[in-house]
Amino acid sequence: xxxxxxxxxxxxxxxxxxxxxxxxxxxxxxxxxxxxxxxxxxxxxxxxxxxxxxxxxxxxxxxxxxxxxxxxxxxxxxxxxxxxxxxxxxxxxxxxxx
Numbered sequence: 001x002x003x004x005x006x007x008x009x010x011x012x013x014x015x016x017x018x019x020x021x022x023x024x025x026x027x028x029x030x031x032x033x034x035x036x037x038x039x040x041x042x043x044x045x046x047x048x049x050x051x052x053x054x055x056x057x058x059x060x061x062x063x064x065x066x067x068x069x070x071x072x073x074x075x076x077x078x079x080x081x082x083x084x085x086x087x088x089x090x091x092x093x094x095x096x097x098x
Contacts, residue, residue: 035087042086052078 041048056075060068 038087045086048082
């Protein structure tokens, strides 16, 4: 037949509920942080693009322009990724939509 678990081997119902509650809480916080990061990326998109460009130029110079095409391609991809992630800025005077 099937082996049975003794009392000490069986998971406690309370512990599994606590773990599930913790995971739900962490998921909620992760979503909240993702939204905040997206808002900040949208708000500071131009500055982020400038820094990505400066970084690409510094790397290009450091590699003595040996990988210019690849660096330009990577820089463009990084800017596109930020643009895709960035939330559009909300009007400061309006309450958040629910």
